[in-house]
Amino acid sequence: MKGGGLRAYAIAYLIFLYAPILLLPIFAFNSGTIIAFPLKGFTTEWFGQMVANATLRRAFTNSLIIAVSSSIMATCLGIFAARASTRFNFPGKPGIMGLIMLPLVLPEIIVAMSLLVVLLAIGVQLSIFTVILGHTLICLPYAIAILSTAFNSLDKSLEEAAYDLGETKWSAFRLVILPLVMPGIVSALLMSFTISLDEFIIAFFLAGNEPTLPTYIFSQLRFPKAIPVIMSLGTVLVVMSIVLLTIAEYFRRRGVARTGQKDHGGFL
Amino acid sequence: MNDSNTAARQPDVRPAPMQRNAKSANRYGELQAARPMIECREVHKYYGDYHALRGIDLDIREGEFFSLLGPSGCGKTTLLRTIAGFEDISSGVVLIDDKDMAAVPANKRPTNMVFQSYAIFPHLTVAENVAFGLRRDPRSKSEKAAAVDEALKMVGLTGYGNRAAHALSGGQRQRVALARALILKPKVLLLDEPLSALDRKMREQMQVELIKLQRQVGITFVLVTHDQEEALVMSDRIAVMFEGQIAQLDEPESLYARPVTRRVADFIGVMNFLPATILSEDGEVIRVDVEGLGEIELAHSQVARNEDPDAGPMIGFRPEAVSIFPAGQSQTAPRQNGGTIDEVVYYGDMTYYDVRLDEEDGTQSKPVRISMRNVYGRDVSCVGDRGVIGWAPSSLILFR
Numbered sequence: 001m002k003g004g005g006l007r008a009y010a011i012a013y014l015i016f017l018y019a020p021i022l023l024l025p026i027f028a029f030n031s032g033t034i035i036a037f038p039l040k041g042f043t044t045e046w047f048g049q050m051v052a053n054a055t056l057r058r059a060f061t062n063s064l065i066i067a068v069s070s071s072i073m074a075t076c077l078g079i080f081a082a083r084a085s086t087r088f089n090f091p092g093k094p095g096i097m098g099l100i101m102l103p104l105v106l107p108e109i110i111v112a113m114s115l116l117v118v119l120l121a122i123g124v125q126l127s128i129f130t131v132i133l134g135h136t137l138i139c140l141p142y143a144i145a146i147l148s149t150a151f152n153s154l155d156k157s158l159e160e161a162a163y164d165l166g167e168t169k170w171s172a173f174r175l176v177i178l179p180l181v182m183p184g185i186v187s188a189l190l191m192s193f194t195i196s197l198d199e200f201i202i203a204f205f206l207a208g209n210e211p212t213l214p215t216y217i218f219s220q221l222r223f224p225k226a227i228p229v230i231m232s233l234g235t236v237l238v239v240m241s242i243v244l245l246t247i248a249e250y251f252r253r254r255g256v257a258r259t260g261q262k263d264h265g266g267f268l
Numbered sequence: 269m270n271d272s273n274t275a276a277r278q279p280d281v282r283p284a285p286m287q288r289n290a291k292s293a294n295r296y297g298e299l300q301a302a303r304p305m306i307e308c309r310e311v312h313k314y315y316g317d318y319h320a321l322r323g324i325d326l327d328i329r330e331g332e333f334f335s336l337l338g339p340s341g342c343g344k345t346t347l348l349r350t351i352a353g354f355e356d357i358s359s360g361v362v363l364i365d366d367k368d369m370a371a372v373p374a375n376k377r378p379t380n381m382v383f384q385s386y387a388i389f390p391h392l393t394v395a396e397n398v399a400f401g402l403r404r405d406p407r408s409k410s411e412k413a414a415a416v417d418e419a420l421k422m423v424g425l426t427g428y429g430n431r432a433a434h435a436l437s438g439g440q441r442q443r444v445a446l447a448r449a450l451i452l453k454p455k456v457l458l459l460d461e462p463l464s465a466l467d468r469k470m471r472e473q474m475q476v477e478l479i480k481l482q483r484q485v486g487i488t489f490v491l492v493t494h495d496q497e498e499a500l501v502m503s504d505r506i507a508v509m510f511e512g513q514i515a516q517l518d519e520p521e522s523l524y525a526r527p528v529t530r531r532v533a534d535f536i537g538v539m540n541f542l543p544a545t546i547l548s549e550d551g552e553v554i555r556v557d558v559e560g561l562g563e564i565e566l567a568h569s570q571v572a573r574n575e576d577p578d579a580g581p582m583i584g585f586r587p588e589a590v591s592i593f594p595a596g597q598s599q600t601a602p603r604q605n606g607g608t609i610d611e612v613v614y615y616g617d618m619t620y621y622d623v624r625l626d627e628e629d630g631t632q633s634k635p636v637r638i639s640m641r642n643v644y645g646r647d648v649s650c651v652g653d654r655g656v657i658g659w660a661p662s663s664l665i666l667f668r
Contacts, residue, residue: 161381
């Protein structure tokens with residue numbers, strides 16, 4: 001068969017990538033408390049325990065608040081930055097944009113540590129608010145990357161045409177640009193939300209005593225009894241991530257189709 | 269076909285170009301008397317160190333179809349955007365309808381623009397696109413809808429109102445852009461290379477439609493184009509621009525037949541150039557000796573400027589100002605010269621012949637291009653054939 005070696009490699013690669021994640025739902029519904037084969041029987045008990053756990057619920061609420069707030073903040077800031085970088089020329093633009101995008105490649109632990117030092121130095125109490133700040137920082141480059149594509153694919157004349165037809169600069173933006181980049185905005189929101197929801201290091205450093213889902217999961221891994229519950233929680237998170245990213249990609253593609261552009265491929 | 273029959277039998281003597289067949293003399297008279305709608309006075313525009321507009325002085329008349337023609341980078345689009353209000357001018361005055369536009373932003377000017385990319389709003393329907401500029405219009409919803417229908421009818425898109433704008437073809441987008449601009453009844457419609465994205469057939473069709481539309485609405489149209497043919501077809505007057513300056517402002521026929529500089533002559537259509545020596549000059553005529561053509565007497569009105577002083581005097585003529593017939597066939601042209609066909613370019617209706625003209629010393633000139641209609645009964649000559657070219661001194665221009 002043509003390309004047999006490469007095909008085998010691709011299959012092995014996919015198994016390596018996704019098999020561990022497939023184990024999550026398997027053991028989440030397994031009635032045995034030990035994570036090992038053979039499986040014992042089907043149960044939804046762990047999901048029940050998960051919902052009943054007050055700390056877990058608190059961690060979940062915290063994570064939701066953090067993810068929603070930081071995704072909105074990152075997207076709003078991202079709109080300004082993406083618009084500025086695609087429409088205007090200003091001195092030092094490449095340097096400024098480079099610095100904004102830098103958290104994308106900076107080791108997160110460095111970001112988390114330096115944020116912690118600075119926040120403690122200026123006397124800010126650690127709370128979910130400080131986590132929101134940290135997550136906004138790391139989500140921003142992703143939001144800008146998505147939004148820049150959305151803004152960049154717009155014809156500059158569209159705005160001029162609206163202005164020429166009697167609208168003000170602001171109403172031209174509101175009536176023409178905003179609807180056209182809306183799929184990008186939705187996509188950036190969902191992407192940021194997903195990143196924030198999964199994020200561990202910054203949450204671990206900056207949350208103080210407040211648990212978030214990832215830090216809660218990490219703390220529970222020490223207790224073998226808690227593992228099946230974590231498995232069911234992991235299942236929920238995986239499903240949520242997949243759903244959100246699918247919606248994000250749907251909106252991105254719809255945006256591309258609606259404005260009649262060529263699809264250059266997004267994050268997915 | 270009567271013309272072609274006679275042409276086949278009788279060698280044609282080309283009439284001196286300068287007829288007005290495209291537009292009625294009536295229209296010219298009216299336009300010449302019209303007041304200026306746009307006045308540019310000493311308009312300069314700098315982008316940093318780059319001097320994009322170098323002192324533009326221009327009157328565009330009310331109801332005129334005016335074209336700004338030039339190669340890319342000549343400043344024609346900058347000038348159009350200056351009139352639209354998208355660009356601030358560095359110095360000078362722009363008046364539209366007698367009002368100084370210095371403090372008037374683009375959204376308050378009595379101008380509307382058709383963009384090169386059409387800039388159709390892809391998230392709106394055709395009708396919503398056309399109605400876009402009516403948002404601040406105090407009229408009732410039904411009155412506005414009627415206006416939209418009327419505008420769509422004007423551009424031949426009746427019934428397209430509910431279509432999604434992004435699903436339209438290039439030509440249809442063009443029409444929507446026109447309707448969207450014209451519905452506001454602007455004093456001036458600005459068109460930035462509106463036909464450049466269309467294929468050739470569609471472009472030629474839209475040219476005619478635009479001319480008709482302009483006559484129908486009577487609005488001043490200002491067209492930017494790099495396509496000299498398009499400008500000649502559509503315009504009442506054309507301003508040819510090079511490097512931020514207007515090189516010549518004239519009616520299409522004058523521009524083609526009487527270019528004022530060699531560069532304009534070269535840009536508009538095809539012009540043959542042959543080196544010439546000025547023998548003598550008095551108040552009435554200039555006598556020149558032209559390579560391949562011999563000694564000629566020219567009137568002072570046939571003189572144009574040669575920007576390149578090192579090139580020396582040149583004689584210029586259009587490919588259709590000269591005719592070529594097989595050697596031995598009798599001709600009635602006042603002046604005739606022999607030559608050899610160097611290249612034949614066949615276009616179906618036309619054939620271009622590159623001909624080397626015989627010199628007195630036995631050598632031959634560089635090839636000159638001659639165009640002939642392939643009329644009934646006329647054979648297409650072959651490379652290497654001998655031919656006789658016929659011409660008249662009145663169709664020559666002296667560039668010096």
